[in-house]
Amino acid sequence: MGNTKNLLKEALSIILFTISMVVWPQASNPVDFVNPYMGNISHLLVPTFPTIHLPNSMLRVYPERSDFTGDLLHGLPLMVTSHRGNSAFNLSPFQGEENEIKSIINFSYDLEKSTPYSYSVFLDDQQISVNYGISHQAARYEIDFENAKNPYLIVNSNNGEMHWDGKSVSGFQNLSNNTKVYIYLEPQEQPETVLTFGNDGLIKGTDAQGDNASLILKYKKGKRTISVNYGISFIDEKQAQRNMNREVREKTVADLQEEGRKIWNEALGKIAVEGGSNDDKTVFYTSLYRCYERPVCISEEGRYFSAFDGKVHNDEGRNFYTDDWIWDSYRAHHPLRILTDSGKEEDILHSFLLMAEQMDKYWMPTFPEITGDSRRMNSNHAVASFLDAYRKGLRRFDLDKAFLASKNAIMQKTLAPWSGKPAGKLDEFYKNNGYIPALKEGEKETIPEVSSFEKRQPVAVTLGTSYDEWCLSEIADELDKKEDRDYFRKKSFNYRNLFNPKTQFFHPKDKEGLFIEPFDYRFSGGIGARDSYGENNGWTYRWDVQHNIADLITLMGGRENFIQNLNDLFSTPMGRGKREFYTQLPDQTGNVGQFTMANEPSLHIPYLYNYAGQPWQTQKRIRKLVKEWFRNDLMGVPGDEDGGGMSSFVVFSQLGFYPVTPGLPIYNIGSPVFGKSIVHLENGKEFTIIAQNCSEENKYIQSAKLNGKIWNSPWFTHDDIINGGTLELIMGSRTNKDWGSSPADAPPSFSLKKRAP
Numbered sequence: 001m002g003n004t005k006n007l008l009k010e011a012l013s014i015i016l017f018t019i020s021m022v023v024w025p026q027a028s029n030p031v032d033f034v035n036p037y038m039g040n041i042s043h044l045l046v047p048t049f050p051t052i053h054l055p056n057s058m059l060r061v062y063p064e065r066s067d068f069t070g071d072l073l074h075g076l077p078l079m080v081t082s083h084r085g086n087s088a089f090n091l092s093p094f095q096g097e098e099n100e101i102k103s104i105i106n107f108s109y110d111l112e113k114s115t116p117y118s119y120s121v122f123l124d125d126q127q128i129s130v131n132y133g134i135s136h137q138a139a140r141y142e143i144d145f146e147n148a149k150n151p152y153l154i155v156n157s158n159n160g161e162m163h164w165d166g167k168s169v170s171g172f173q174n175l176s177n178n179t180k181v182y183i184y185l186e187p188q189e190q191p192e193t194v195l196t197f198g199n200d201g202l203i204k205g206t207d208a209q210g211d212n213a214s215l216i217l218k219y220k221k222g223k224r225t226i227s228v229n230y231g232i233s234f235i236d237e238k239q240a241q242r243n244m245n246r247e248v249r250e251k252t253v254a255d256l257q258e259e260g261r262k263i264w265n266e267a268l269g270k271i272a273v274e275g276g277s278n279d280d281k282t283v284f285y286t287s288l289y290r291c292y293e294r295p296v297c298i299s300e301e302g303r304y305f306s307a308f309d310g311k312v313h314n315d316e317g318r319n320f321y322t323d324d325w326i327w328d329s330y331r332a333h334h335p336l337r338i339l340t341d342s343g344k345e346e347d348i349l350h351s352f353l354l355m356a357e358q359m360d361k362y363w364m365p366t367f368p369e370i371t372g373d374s375r376r377m378n379s380n381h382a383v384a385s386f387l388d389a390y391r392k393g394l395r396r397f398d399l400d401k402a403f404l405a406s407k408n409a410i411m412q413k414t415l416a417p418w419s420g421k422p423a424g425k426l427d428e429f430y431k432n433n434g435y436i437p438a439l440k441e442g443e444k445e446t447i448p449e450v451s452s453f454e455k456r457q458p459v460a461v462t463l464g465t466s467y468d469e470w471c472l473s474e475i476a477d478e479l480d481k482k483e484d485r486d487y488f489r490k491k492s493f494n495y496r497n498l499f500n501p502k503t504q505f506f507h508p509k510d511k512e513g514l515f516i517e518p519f520d521y522r523f524s525g526g527i528g529a530r531d532s533y534g535e536n537n538g539w540t541y542r543w544d545v546q547h548n549i550a551d552l553i554t555l556m557g558g559r560e561n562f563i564q565n566l567n568d569l570f571s572t573p574m575g576r577g578k579r580e581f582y583t584q585l586p587d588q589t590g591n592v593g594q595f596t597m598a599n600e601p602s603l604h605i606p607y608l609y610n611y612a613g614q615p616w617q618t619q620k621r622i623r624k625l626v627k628e629w630f631r632n633d634l635m636g637v638p639g640d641e642d643g644g645g646m647s648s649f650v651v652f653s654q655l656g657f658y659p660v661t662p663g664l665p666i667y668n669i670g671s672p673v674f675g676k677s678i679v680h681l682e683n684g685k686e687f688t689i690i691a692q693n694c695s696e697e698n699k700y701i702q703s704a705k706l707n708g709k710i711w712n713s714p715w716f717t718h719d720d721i722i723n724g725g726t727l728e729l730i731m732g733s734r735t736n737k738d739w740g741s742s743p744a745d746a747p748p749s750f751s752l753k754k755r756a757p
Helices: 002-023 237-247 253-268 278-290 333-340 342-358 382-391 399-411 425-433 458-478 482-491 494-498 549-555 559-571 578-584 605-612 615-629 647-655
Strands: 072-074 076-080 087-095 106-108 110-115 118-123 128-134 138-145 151-164 169-174 180-187 193-198 201-204 207-218 224-233 271-274 303-306 311-314 666-669 676-680 686-692 700-706 715-717 725-732
Touching (some): 087 138, 087 169, 087 180, 138 237, 169 207, 224 237, 253 278, 271 647, 303 342, 311 342, 333 647, 342 382, 342 399, 382 399, 382 458, 399 458, 549 605, 559 615, 605 615, 615 647, 615 666
Parallel strands (some): 686 725
Antiparallel strands (some): 072 106, 076 087, 110 118, 128 138, 138 224, 151 169, 151 207, 169 180, 193 201, 193 207
């Protein structure tokens, strides 16, 4: 009887295991956990797209529709030039009557499947199956036409030219700033006829130009598979052809997908995690995949086109990268790459210096894109990435040039947001008075470099520039430039000029030095609070002193008041209905009280409890925020993700640490989601985080060891881990309010003194 029971138990276990495998398919590789659809719709802004690309590669595509829930696909993409851009080129397979042909066909579709390296879809009305494989600068479509009508391929450039030479389609699309993207497309089966659009419909023709320049390749009737290889280039059509021949000519879609899968597993495998749920792993690896979307490498066989001077350059053996939105990527995106891709990070920073040299003014870029530096947002935060990299041991860039280009950008270029104009009266005022003045109610703008929509953003610019000037002072110290060090160190305290001691907020002042009154820290400042702040209200910018948290604690009257102010941030209600709140502050979604999880200036805030003796609150907040706002579903990202700017926060936070102050080579400890994580450092060493008893409930640190030694500080240095290290945490479901609470254990601010071994 006992044997029978054991056999029944064994059989039941096998059945339950089989069911579990059906319900929870086990991913065998990191890329299998990636869900490109995570966050494709959100509260208000569009945070992510299901982008198909290889890590940091030039060729990127995603299916175009009005939004994720849109019912129709707008053709098939051939190239997008930004992580938010429309396709530069479009391919529409078609079977039907010629009078139904348009430049881009809107398709009803089904059975869509997207991975980082592949795409497939069934165009159900047309009865066409599509399969796609991608490489770095070239790709291949395999298109199955499943009915007996004439098949067509419509190749479109939104604004450019298309040519047929008897074998292939080549052409370009005009972008902005005298930048073009080129294509060379070669069908593996030659068409019967080539058509274009005339005044009265389709006509025979091999050339098209202007808006919606299109060529139509017509094939004989019958079911068939037509394969299409193509390459893209920013240099010329011949280079696009070379890229195609090099990367895809002898390969099938299956070959490309297999290669792409391997490349993604190598990239994502630089961080291995164990424990946690399948959803935890999906959020983690999807976020890590997003961190490889920008910037993009545009070197093509040793050359690249630079929109910063309109010329083609030899890359001298180092890849050239652009499309990096530094305003937010400096916070966590660049620091993450220092750990996993330090050589790539050095090339990216070197690219910034080349951009500065190529532009008319030797100014560090602020928002470099494919079409040049758009000078968007505020402040000049590339300086932080250079300082952070240098302090963490990266050396393959010229720090002297970085200092000069950054200094010029801060001193010679206007501080007015979204402007590349030279410094003017607003900047002279800042230099003399230490803050950007706000306009009084009814006062008209007279400064020509100020955008009529973006406004002065006086508090945001003052605080951001104070941080940038701290970075300059620290680089000057590294370079032994004592005069510059002292000058910028003094200016790095300019945030104090806008601190209102009565309210303990950073408060806009007019040109006479008086605080603007009356003032509401939630709603004053107009759309996006831009008359005072920038995209976020005063509650967010209350904490925007990343380089000197200790001084901010002092300004607020000490640790107790600082903690109370932090608690108030999370508990103070929105104050209006969501419709009214988000109409004024559309970037400030993902709210917990006045805290916004949806915009990068907030990312460091939950870690600030570490500085005031309550690391348990950081542990509580981080776990709650990540669980609630980053989920494995369509609304799983709370706001504008910016191609890695926000996702890098998720990667760090799920691992259990975060770089609050880029430029200080330290990390704040949070609360790991996984029982074990291994970061494979580029030097061949490993940093391991072990969280014993870690679970959804066991989120509080009971005790810790770092590299075998008892550790009571809620932070550690880059040196502690870069040559291999282990952080061991004992986790529990109740707070240990003593761990990390001593003032002596608080993370350092402003400067880092080496600890005794």
